[in-house]
Amino acid sequence: MGATLLEQAKADVAKDVGTTILLPSEVRLKVDADAFAALCAANRDMRLEREADGGLAVMSPASGRSGRRNMELGRQIANWNHTADLGAAFDSSTGFTFPDGSILAPDAAWTQRERWDRVPVEDQDRFPHIVPDFVAELRSPSDSIKQLQAKTAHYIAQGVRLGWLIDPTTQTVEIYRPGRDVEILTRPESLSGEEVLPGLVMDLKGVLFD
Structure with a gap:
C-alpha cells in the first residue's frame, strides 16, 4: 500500500x-x-x-511558544558543544535510523565525535544509522504525554545513554537513563548533562517555563 x-x-x-x-x-x-x-x-x-x-x-508543526522553547533548548546545547568540541549536535529535523529499523527525530540530539566520525559520509547525508548518546523531547500542548514517555523509553532501549522529557504543561522534567528508574523533577531551574554531556548545565528558563 x-x-x-x-x-x-x-x-x-x-x-x-x-x-x-x-x-x-x-x-x-x-x-x-x-x-x-x-x-x-x-x-x-x-x-x-x-x-x-x-x-x-x-x-504537527510546533506552535509559536513550543518553537521558541525548542530553539532555546537547541541553542544551549549547540553553544555548549561549540565550546566543549566533543561531538555533534542535531536539531529536531534530523532523523536517525535506530537498530530496530525505526526512523525517529528527537527535538534535540547529540553524539560523541568519535562515534559520529565513524559513520560513513554517505550515511551522514541520509538518516544516519547511529544511536545518539543524548536526546531530548519537548512536549507541545497537543502532544500525548504517554506517547512521549513511550518514545523516550524507546530511545533508551535502543541504546541512548541519557534522555530528557521536558513538559512545560506540568513544569516537570523526566530523566531517562539505562537500567534506572525514571527520575522526575518538578520545576527545576537547571539540568546537568552528567557524564554524557560533561560540563553542560541547561538553564531551563525559556525552555521549561518563561
Whole structure:
C-alpha cells in the first residue's frame, strides 16, 4: 500500500498537482526505508517518522511558544558543544535510523565525535544509522504525554545513554537513563548533562517555563 501511495504522490508532484489524503485514525500506512526517504524528500515541509514496523507517523508543526522553547533548548546545547568540541549536535529535523529499523527525530540530539566520525559520509547525508548518546523531547500542548514517555523509553532501549522529557504543561522534567528508574523533577531551574554531556548545565528558563 505504501509504495502505491508513494508512486501516486510522485506522479502528482511531477504534474504540479496538490493532493490531500484523509486517513481515519484506525488506518496506518506502512512504508519501507527507501520509500520513507523518498516520501520525506517529496514533503520537506512535513515532519515524518517511521516506526519499527514501518508505520508512518505524521507530526504537527510546533506552535509559536513550543518553537521558541525548542530553539532555546537547541541553542544551549549547540553553544555548549561549540565550546566543549566533543561531538555533534542535531536539531529536531534530523532523523536517525535506530537498530530496530525505526526512523525517529528527537527535538534535540547529540553524539560523541568519535562515534559520529565513524559513520560513513554517505550515511551522514541520509538518516544516519547511529544511536545518539543524548536526546531530548519537548512536549507541545497537543502532544500525548504517554506517547512521549513511550518514545523516550524507546530511545533508551535502543541504546541512548541519557534522555530528557521536558513538559512545560506540568513544569516537570523526566530523566531517562539505562537500567534506572525514571527520575522526575518538578520545576527545576537547571539540568546537568552528567557524564554524557560533561560540563553542560541547561538553564531551563525559556525552555521549561518563561
